[in-house]
Amino acid sequence: MSASAPRDRVVRAIRADEWAAVKEMRLTALRDPLAHLAFLETYEGAVARPESYWRERAAGAAEGAAGARQVVAEVPGGPWAGTLTVLMEEAGTTDWAGCPVERRQGHVVGVYVRPEWRGTGLVEELFDAGVAWAWGRGAERVRLFVHEDNGRARSCYRKLGFVPSGVTLPMQGAPGENELELVLVRE
Numbered sequence: 001m002s003a004s005a006p007r008d009r010v011v012r013a014i015r016a017d018e019w020a021a022v023k024e025m026r027l028t029a030l031r032d033p034l035a036h037l038a039f040l041e042t043y044e045g046a047v048a049r050p051e052s053y054w055r056e057r058a059a060g061a062a063e064g065a066a067g068a069r070q071v072v073a074e075v076p077g078g079p080w081a082g083t084l085t086v087l088m089e090e091a092g093t094t095d096w097a098g099c100p101v102e103r104r105q106g107h108v109v110g111v112y113v114r115p116e117w118r119g120t121g122l123v124e125e126l127f128d129a130g131v132a133w134a135w136g137r138g139a140e141r142v143r144l145f146v147h148e149d150n151g152r153a154r155s156c157y158r159k160l161g162f163v164p165s166g167v168t169l170p171m172q173g174a175p176g177e178n179e180l181e182l183v184l185v186r187e
C-alpha cells in the first residue's frame, strides 16, 4: 500500500503497560473538531472511565493479544503521532450493531492522526501494519465504517484501496445521518 516508513518514526503494536498513553491518545482524538463524526464515544464519556478500563483496553489490544491490535506511530521527542485498532471478527458471530458476521474479518476502528502529522503518509503506515496483522490472522477482508460527511477520511480510505460494500448504518445518536461500510479485500 505505501512506500517504506521514514526512519524517524516507528509503527508498532502497543504494549499492555502503555495504558496511560492509550488514554492520552484517545482523549486527544475525542477532542478533535470532527470527533462527533469520527467516533461513537464522547470525550465526557471517556474521561470519566476508571483506570481499570484503560488497563483492560490496552491489554486487550497489545502485542500478543489475539482479538485486537492497536497500532501506534512513535515519533522522536513527542507523543504518539497516530493510531488505529483492528478488531478480529469471527464468522458466525454477531457484531456490535447486531448484524451477523459472515466471514472472518478485521474491523478497523479508532483511526486518528494528530493534525501536525496529517498528509504525511503516516496513516498509510498505520494501515499497512494493522491490515498485515489481520491478514496474518486469516482475515478474508478488512472493513471499517466512515461517516458520510467525513470527506477527508473517505478520501483517505479510498486512496488506501477501501471500496464501499453497499452497507450503510444509521449513525448512533444522530438521526438522519449514516455511516458507510468500506471494505478491503485481500489481493
Ligand SMILES: CC(C)(COP(=O)(O)OP(=O)(O)OC[C@H]1O[C@@H](n2cnc3c(N)ncnc32)[C@H](O)[C@@H]1OP(=O)(O)O)[C@@H](O)C(=O)NCCC(=O)NCCS
Residues within 6 Å of the ligand: 032, 034, 037, 038, 039, 111, 112, 113, 114, 117, 118, 119, 120, 121, 122, 123, 145, 146, 147, 150, 151, 152, 153, 155, 156, 159
Ligand atoms: C482521517 C485521518 C486519519 C486521515 O489521515 P490524513 O493523514 O489526514 O490522510 P491523508 O492526508 O493521507 O488523506 C486525506 C485525503 O483527503 C483529502 N482531503 C482533505 N480534506 C478533505 C475534505 N474535506 N474532503 C475530501 N477530501 C479531503 C486530502 O487532500 C487527502 O488526499 P490527497 O492525499 O490526495 O491530497 C485524519 O485526517 C484524522 O485523524 N482525522 C480526524 C479523525 C477521523 O476522522 N478519523 C477517521 C474516523 S472514520
